[in-house]
Every structure is written in C-alpha cells, then in structure tokens.
Amino acid sequence: MILATILFWVFAVILVGAALLVVGLRNIVHSAIALVLVFAMAAGVYLLLDAEFIAIVQILIYAGAVTILILFALMLTRITGQPTTNPSNRLWPVAFIISALVGLCIVLAIMLSPHAVSDVSNGASQLPANINNVARIGQLLYSPSAYSYVLPFEIASVVLLVAIIGAIVIAREE
Amino acid sequence: MGLTLYHFLILGAVLFCIGLYGAIAKRNAIAVLMGIEIMLNAVNVTLVGFSFFNTVKPYATYLTGQIFAIFIITVAAAEAAVALAMVIAIYRKRNTVDVSEINMMKW
Numbered sequence: 001m002i003l004a005t006i007l008f009w010v011f012a013v014i015l016v017g018a019a020l021l022v023v024g025l026r027n028i029v030h031s032a033i034a035l036v037l038v039f040a041m042a043a044g045v046y047l048l049l050d051a052e053f054i055a056i057v058q059i060l061i062y063a064g065a066v067t068i069l070i071l072f073a074l075m076l077t078r079i080t081g082q083p084t085t086n087p088s089n090r091l092w093p094v095a096f097i098i099s100a101l102v103g104l105c106i107v108l109a110i111m112l113s114p115h116a117v118s119d120v121s122n123g124a125s126q127l128p129a130n131i132n133n134v135a136r137i138g139q140l141l142y143s144p145s146a147y148s149y150v151l152p153f154e155i156a157s158v159v160l161l162v163a164i165i166g167a168i169v170i171a172r173e174e
Numbered sequence: 175m176g177l178t179l180y181h182f183l184i185l186g187a188v189l190f191c192i193g194l195y196g197a198i199a200k201r202n203a204i205a206v207l208m209g210i211e212i213m214l215n216a217v218n219v220t221l222v223g224f225s226f227f228n229t230v231k232p233y234a235t236y237l238t239g240q241i242f243a244i245f246i247i248t249v250a251a252a253e254a255a256v257a258l259a260m261v262i263a264i265y266r267k268r269n270t271v272d273v274s275e276i277n278m279m280k281w
Contacts, residue, residue: 008177012185019189019212023196028205035208042215049182049226051240054218054247061247066211066254070204073258077265079202079272087201089274095199103191110183133240140241149241156248163252171259173266 008048015041028079028086032070039063053134182223189216203261203271207254214250218243 018037025031039062046055079085089095144150193216196209225239265271 005177008181012181015185016188016192019192022208022212023192023200023205028202031205031208035211038212038215042219045182045185045219046222048177049222051222051225051243054222054240054243057244057247058218061251062211062215066251069254069258070208073204073261076262077204077271080270082201082272085202086205088199089201092199095195098198099191099195102194103187106187106190107184110180110187133237136237137240137244140237141244147236152245156245159249159252163255167255167259170256171262 004048007044011041011044011048015045026084026086029071029074031086032067032074035070036063036067039067050133052132053137179223179227182226183220186216186220186223189213189219201272201274203264203273203276204258206273207257207261211250211254214246218246221246 015038018034018041021034022031022038025034039058043055043058043063046052046058079087140148141153142148142150190213193209193212193214196212197206198209200206200209221239221243223239225237225243228239261271264276268276270276
C-alpha cells in the first residue's frame with residue numbers, strides 16, 4: 001500500500017510535469033517527445049489501478065502509434081511566419097483563465113458531489129481468484145452468450161475502417 | 175495514507191485542464207491535437223479509476239470503466255489518423271498549419 005502510494009505520486013508528478021512541458025515548450029518536436037512521457041506515465045497509473053491490459057494497449061497505441069503519426073505529421077508540415085514552431089495565441093491568457101475555471105468547476109464537483117462508489121477498495125478482489133484482467137476483458141469483448149460488449153466491439157471495427165479510408169482519401173494527392 | 179478515488183479524479187482533472195489549455199491556446203494545429211490527446215488520456219485515467227474503486231455489485235465484475243477506456247483509445251487512434259491527414263491536406267493547400275490563418279470556413 002505504501003509502495004503504491006509512493007509510485008502514484010511519482011507517476012502523477014512526472015505526468016503533470018510532462019503535460020506542462022507539452023503545452024509549454026517552444027519547439028514542437030520537444031513537445032512531441034514530452035508527449036511520449038505523458039503516455040508512458042499514464043500507463044504506469046493504469047498499472048496501479050489493476051488495469052494491465054489497458055496499460056499495455058496504452059504503450060502500444062499511444063506511445064507507439066500515435067506518437068509516430070504525430071512525428072510524421074511534424075516532419076511533413078511547417079508553421080510559417082512564426083519565430084518558434086510551437087507558438088501560443090495572442091489570447092492565451094483568456095485560454096488560461098478558461099481552463100483554470102473549468103478545472104475549478106471539476107474539482108468542486110468532485111469534492112461536493114456524493115459518489116456511488118466507495119473511496120477505498122481493492123479492485124483485484126472483485127474478480128474471481130482464478131481469472132486475470134486480460135482474460136476478463138477478453139470474455140467481456142468476445143463472448144456472445146454472456147453479458148458482453150460484442151456489438152460495440154464490431155461497431156468499433158467499422159469506425160476504424162472508416163478512419164483508414166478517410167485518412168487515405170483526405171491525404172491523397174489530387 | 176492510502177490511495178483514494180479522489181487522488182485519481184484530481185489527477186484526471188488537472189491533466190484535463192492542461193490539455194484544454196493546449197487545445198485552445200496553441201497556434202500549431204498539431205499542438206492542438208496533442209492537447210486533445212492529453213484530454214483523452216485524462217478521461218481514461220478517470221474512467222479506469224472509477225472502475226477500480228467501483229464496488230456496486232453487478233457492475234464491478236463487468237469492468238465497465240476499463241471497457242469504456244478501451245473504446246476511447248480506439249476512437250482516439252482513429253481521430254488522430256483522420257485529423258493528421260486533414261492537417262497534411264490543409265498544409266498542401268495553404269502552406270501553413272497555423273490555425274489562426276486557416277479560415278476557409280469563415281465568410
């Protein structure tokens with residue numbers, strides 16, 4: 001428990017610091033590298049929450065695929081007429097105030113509203129003893145007989161197909 | 175002091191705000207996309223946290239929050255692919271990715 005708490009604070013501090021670097025750095029390639037750190041630390045937080053499958057998927061898809069995609073887009077594009085490659089708007093103080101207000105509202109809502117879930121729990125104990133997280137998610141996603149998410153899973157495949165075709169059609173040379 | 179649900183909810187909220195600032199204050203379209211990715215990650219942290227601390231009996235064994243997070247990751251990957259294709263297409267037409275100068279839909 002103590003180790004989990006220490007790990008949580010390490011992950012959380014690096015996560016927030018890296019996210020601040022992403023929005024704060026002047027060079028956008030450095031921002032993209034900081035984004036890798038954000039994704040990796042989020043995967044660590046998922047591991048603390050007994051979500052091993054999501055942690056692995058986070059590393060594979062976010063830290064692997066999305067970051068490479070962003071780096072390729074950075075390689076192919078350039079911002080013009082600016083001293084740096086990651087400039088802010090003229091109205092960035094307004095953006096700061098808006099995001100601070102949104103954050104204040106969320107924190108107030110978290111603190112003031114009653115939760116339907118308990119504050120302290122051991123998530124691992126809720127699953128049967130002989131089944132792990134990955135097997136449970138596999139059952140929930142694929143088994144058509146029990147309570148499962150087969151239909152959303154199939155719809156997600158259609159979404160991915162549309163994304164593939166859409167990306168090709170949009171980015172193709174005329 | 176052990177970890178409570180509040181730790182993860184506050185972490186998600188802070189991360190969401192940083193992403194929101196990046197999404198509305200940046201001029202480079204790809205930086206806007208990075209802000210959106212940070213926001214999606216914040217939501218995932220919140221959902222997985224709720225899934226971990228959920229003890230309501232029928233739903234706890236269904237791992238609802240984790241399944242939601244998986245679908246969010248799927249849709250976020252699709253969104254990133256399409257959005258970056260759009261950025262590249264716009265760059266080819268306008269020779270910039272400055273969102274302040276991309277005003278084709280303004281009249």
